[in-house]
Amino acid sequence: MDIKEIQSLIKFVAKSGASEVKLETDDIKITIRTGAIGNAPETTYVQQLPVAQATIPQVMAPPPIEAASTPAETAATDAAEDDSxxxxxxxxxxxxxxxxxxxxxxxxxxxxxxxxxxxxxxxxxxxxxxxxxxxxxxxxxxxxxxxxxxxxxxxxxxxxxxxx
Incomplete structure (x- = not known):
């Protein structure tokens, strides 16, 4: 992926309204973040991956905090179970x-x-x-x-x- 393709991808993501996009190929890893806090400019990280890398480790999200369920949450859960x-x-x-x-x-x-x-x-x-x-x-x-x-x-x- 050359610099023009990366610049084009940055412009596309900025127009799409997405807050964060990650793109990984065999030899490159790109993370583009837009809409940062305040008036901070968009941030783009380009990282060259080692060629011998076989797998990408997954980061686990912290477990959600349990709260008392409301009728709206119960209805949403029922809808999710119906969609299963x-x-x-x-x-x-x-x-x-x-x-x-x-x-x-x-x-x-x-x-x-x-x-x-x-x-x-x-x-x-x-x-x-x-x-x-x-x-x-x-x-x-x-x-x-x-x-x-x-x-x-x-x-x-x-x-x-x-x-x-």
Whole structure:
């Protein structure tokens, strides 16, 4: 990755509104943070990774502090348990999410659409390239979790699919 690609990525992240983006390849690790405290400028870290590095250690988050649950929290927990039977399709890249192949075309899928493995679900634009996102499962779209023309981050949930 050359300096022009890194600069382009920084501009894209700044426009997307994401607060932090991490990108790791075999030979480079980039962390871009925007919207820092006060009027501090955006911070970019570029770290050259050793070629022989096989795995990246994972940092564990501290356990959440338990509090008395309110009815709203209980309802949210029940909804999360209901969603557990569904398969979540996540974004494989950062970029801008589009539900349609073009503004004047119909959406790839709607809630209730039956999908098969390999069907195109959406398009994600990253650095002026449009990437078709294909389904890895068959089933029915239960929920679309992202608005059209919205920025998405890597591993962000996009769709809930009922595999039955």
């Amino acid at each position: 039977k569904y398969i979540t399709i996540k974004s494989p890249i950062i970029g801008t999410f589009y539900r349609k192949p073009a503004p004047d075309k119909p959406s790839f899928v709607e809630v209730g659409s039956d999908i098969a493995k390999g069907d195109v679900l959406c398009v994600i634009e990253a650095m002026k390239l449009f990437n078709d996102i294909e389904s890895e499962v068959s089933g029915k779209i239960v929920k679309i979790l992202v608005d059209d023309s919205s920025p998405v981050e890597f591993d962000q949930p996009l769709f809930l699919v009922d595999p039955s």
